[in-house]
Amino acid sequence: MVNRIRRKRPNVALLVEASSDYTRRLLRGVMAYMQEHQPWIICKGEYRRGQVIPPELRQGKCDGVIAHIETEQIARVIRACKVPAVDMSSRRLISSVPCVETDNKNISRIASEHLLERGFKHFGFVGDDFFGWSRLRRDCFQQYISATGCHCSVFLNSGSKGAAGHWNLDRTRLTQWIQSLSKPAGIMAGWDGYGQQVLEACRHFGVAVPDEVAVIGVDNDEMECEFSNPPLSSIDNNPRQIGYECAALLDRMMSGRKVRQLRHVVQPIGVVMRQSTDVLAIPDGRVSAVIRFIRAHACQGISVDDVMQTARLSRRMLEISFRKFLGHSPYQEILRVKFQHVKKLLVETNLTLVDIAERAGFEYQEYMSAAFKRIHGMTPGEYRTQFRV
Structure with a gap:
């Protein structure tokens, strides 16, 4: 033995x-x-x-x-x-x-894309100059927003460094800052605690969320997010x-x-969307209706021709409007929504790639996998391994 x-x-x-x-x-x-x-x-x-x-x-x-x-x-x-x-x-x-x-840089990218996808043209960041992760998230968020030609206003906590009150924002200053923003505005909070305080300031002073101001936090602290009013969208940073x-x-x-x-x-895993960003800040109601149609039906295998049947715009005007408000074409929006669902199924289920392709509206799993790698720089299997929790 x-x-x-x-x-x-x-x-x-x-x-x-x-x-x-x-x-x-x-x-x-x-x-x-x-x-x-x-x-x-x-x-x-x-x-x-x-x-x-x-x-x-x-x-x-x-x-x-x-x-x-x-x-x-x-x-x-x-x-x-x-x-x-x-x-x-x-x-x-x-x-x-x-x-x-x-990856704080990627967190800021995800937050900026989430707010841009909702059609916002005015942005803000609420953070802290004491912690390095907050400074990095602020700088990267500003860079991503600036790259689209938009402006990002910044609110920094003025609390004493390292003090117990360090996490509490000055509500008077915060409210004045929120009121000074051009609206509708999308705000990234450096972490969920600040996101909740932004929502409280908006509620206290009658700023409508998400119609006038949409807010996304970081950490996806479930209790913090669900007990916020309205519930706070947040990035799950894994x-x-x-x-x-x-x-x-x-x-x-x-x-x-x-x-x-x-x-x-x-x-990070990605956005857990709740009511605080559940809005389309697009002034053209016809375009908003088309976007809602795509987001509701993209995984049913719809094409741009199907979209055109619901649109009250010519194809050329629809393309121009999409690029104006979202920065990409209707076809790219369909793909974006489908791949968003693919990533969710990869992380949260044990479904095969064939089953995932079918549920996301792809006719062929091979095409889905090839397109996924081209867009995301990794195969669906590699994505599942990296982000599975």
């Missing part, structure tokens, strides 16, 4: 708060990795962001650590413990520690996958393997 020597279960410190849906999903990703591989002994305690450190870590009893390294205090502890560590923060306070973060990748990195490091790539980026 061959003796099998099991690897000792490592002690791992988790310096990650669990007070929000986002951070709990990060931890669920860590847990998913543990369930698929050898379990760890977790040292967590009652950690709150930037505060209590598990005693096992201070006493040198941990084999590794996963942390949100967002303060110098935490950075000093990580440097002193001299064990493998993985950072969940984009602040990069310790440049030699590998980090896993969401925190579970971030947690999973952090755990996989740490496991490799604790096994003695070198990690050469220090920055690892996880792609």
Whole structure:
């Protein structure tokens, strides 16, 4: 009989708060990795962001650590413990520690496209100048909007850096800023908490959402979004996958393997649309009617000829109007809606590509797959592997 020597279960410190849906999903990703591989002994305690450190870590009893390294205090502890560590923060306070973060540039691209698809020509961003991820989301959102010839106004939180009130926006200033925007306007909030506060300011001062102002947040914190009034659309930035990748990195490091790539980026899943952006900000009612028809029936295999039967415009005028309001043709809008559904089915179901093609209105799976790769730069199978949660 061959003796099998099991690897000792490592002690791992988790310096990650669990007070929000986002951070709990990060931890669920860590847990998913543990369930698929050898379990760890977790040292967590009652950690709150930037505060209590598990005693096992201070006493040198941990084999590794996963942390949100967002303060110098935490950075000093990580440097002193001299064990493998993985950072969940984009602040990069310790440049030699590998980090896993969401793709903030892509988040801003998705937000801008979502609002542009709804026909908005005026835009705003609500964020924070303290956190790097907020600055990056702001800069990228402005760049994407500017590239379309539109202007993006910015509101920055003026709270003291790192203070408990840092997350609360000045409602008077915020309201004045909202009122100053040309309308209808599409606003990207740097995270769901700011999105909810924008909605509260709009409701308090009688600004109609989504007709006058549409708002999209980031994180897809389900409780935050659903309890907003109206419910807040948000970008799911895939925190579970971030947690999973952090755990996989740490496991490799604790096994003695070198990690050469220090920055690892996880792609967001996409928009979870709710009432706060459920609108078409297009002044031409005929074009709006056609867009609604396409979005309702694209996956039924309709063609541009089918669209023309419902349009009260000539084909040439319809093409011109689509490019004016959406920046692309009716045919491209049909494809966009179909592929939006394809991506949803890839991530949320186990359907075969043949079944997905049929449900998305494609006659041939081969054509769907080829077009998907041409547009998205990866095959449907690769997309499913990358974004499956």
